[in-house]
Amino acid sequence: MAANSIQNLRAHYAAALKRFVASSLPFEVLSTEPANARNIEPKVLYVLDSSFNPPTLAHMKIAGSALAESPHSSSRLLLLLATQNADKPSKPASFEDRLVMMTLLAQDLRANLQASRQIAQDDLPQIDIGVTKKPYFVDKATAIEASGVYPSSLEQIHLTGYDTLIRIFNPKYYPPEYNLRPLEPFLTRHRLRVMMRPDDEWGGRKEQEEFLTNLAQGGRESEGAKREWARRIELVEGKKAGEEAVSSTRARQAANSGDERLLLSLVSKNVRDYVVSQGLYKEE
Numbered sequence: 262m263a264a265n266s267i268q269n270l271r272a273h274y275a276a277a278l279k280r281f282v283a284s285s286l287p288f289e290v291l292s293t294e295p296a297n298a299r300n301i302e303p304k305v306l307y308v309l310d311s312s313f314n315p316p317t318l319a320h321m322k323i324a325g326s327a328l329a330e331s332p333h334s335s336s337r338l339l340l341l342l343a344t345q346n347a348d349k350p351s352k353p354a355s356f357e358d359r360l361v362m363m364t365l366l367a368q369d370l371r372a373n374l375q376a377s378r379q380i381a382q383d384d385l386p387q388i389d390i391g392v393t394k395k396p397y398f399v400d401k402a403t404a405i406e407a408s409g410v411y412p413s414s415l416e417q418i419h420l421t422g423y424d425t426l427i428r429i430f431n432p433k434y435y436p437p438e439y440n441l442r443p444l445e446p447f448l449t450r451h452r453l454r455v456m457m458r459p460d461d462e463w464g465g466r467k468e469q470e471e472f473l474t475n476l477a478q479g480g481r482e483s484e485g486a487k488r489e490w491a492r493r494i495e496l497v498e499g500k501k502a503g504e505e506a507v508s509s510t511r512a513r514q515a516a517n518s519g520d521e522r523l524l525l526s527l528v529s530k531n532v533r534d535y536v537v538s539q540g541l542y543k544e545e
């Protein structure tokens with residue numbers, strides 16, 4: 262994207278964010294890729310919620326692998342920036358920079374899908390760039406449903422990593438009773454597609470698969486979970502053994518130390534160029 266169109270886009274997002282923050286809306290779509298798209302009614306909505314700080318190749322893989330299973334214009338992807346996180350305080354970069362990088366991610370995703378599947382531009386899934394003030398998935402899903410942006414019965418498939426699945430199933434997030442019953446409407450109407458994240462903290466593939474087996478066998482019933490929820494959750498392959506772990510934290514560290522080669526192994530070229538040209542994460 263040319264430098265002046267990037268600056269125009271950043272200014273557009275800065276103004277839209279200001280309006281969103283001042284409004285009482287819990288969710289809003291701020292733009293769509295491609296910008297001039299005719300509105301095609303989606304039959305399935307993939308949602309990738311993240312702080313995109315910055316968007317990494319892991320985000321690309323989570324969203325790209327889902328779209329590759331259903332690479333049609335009747336699939337829609339929503340890249341959703343969480344302006345309030347359940348656990349982490351807000352850090353640089355600014356939200357408008359993250360929205361610009363989300364747009365670059367959306368363009369890269371569509372370009373990769375077109376190249377790998379030989380799909381015509383008009384038949385590719387459209388990608389919405391949205392924002393939400395809601396930190397919990399149950400509330401994000403309700404806010405999306407209530408917005409009227411999509412057909413009311415549309416099934417949402419939330420794309421997450423395994424670490425996030427574990428946190429969704431942690432009763433500490435659900436006062437006042439601190440059990441898992443608040444997940445009922447979410448897992449009745451919607452689904453989770455979870456990318457495994459094998460590492461020291463979250464265990465290997467086998468341990469991650471056991472989470473679903475345990476849920477299906479009623480192992481979480483005492484906390485208010487239903488065994489049939491296991492059928493609403495799909496675990497998919499993440500990084501292979503021996504592959505480097507990719508995270509936004511590592512990308513910020515690479516940018517901070519000026520290691521552009523390492524940065525390029527963690528984010529796409531377009532995102533790397535934006536991070537470097539704007540001097541993002543230098544202050545961290």
Ligand SMILES: Nc1ncnc2c1ncn2[C@@H]1O[C@H](COP(=O)(O)OP(=O)(O)OP(=O)(O)O)[C@@H](O)[C@H]1O
Pocket residue numbers: 310311312313314317319320323420421422423424425426456457458499500506507508509510511
């Ligand atoms: N390498 C990865 N493998 C599997 N899932 C991932 C990976 N990186 C991110 N995700 C998932 O993508 C979603 C958004 O991730 P998030 O923005 O927290 O990325 P992160 O790299 O963990 O961020 P940070 O390093 O800033 O904590 C979460 O559901 C997270 O589990």
Ligand SMILES: NC(=O)c1ccc[n+]([C@@H]2O[C@H](COP(=O)(O)O)[C@@H](O)[C@H]2O)c1
Pocket residue numbers: 310311312343345346347348349395396397398399425428429430431434
């Ligand atoms: N119980 C929940 O729904 C729950 C728990 C932890 C994090 N989250 C959300 O998951 C997303 C990713 O979180 P992190 O950036 O902390 O990995 C954020 O939007 C965060 O607010 C949701």
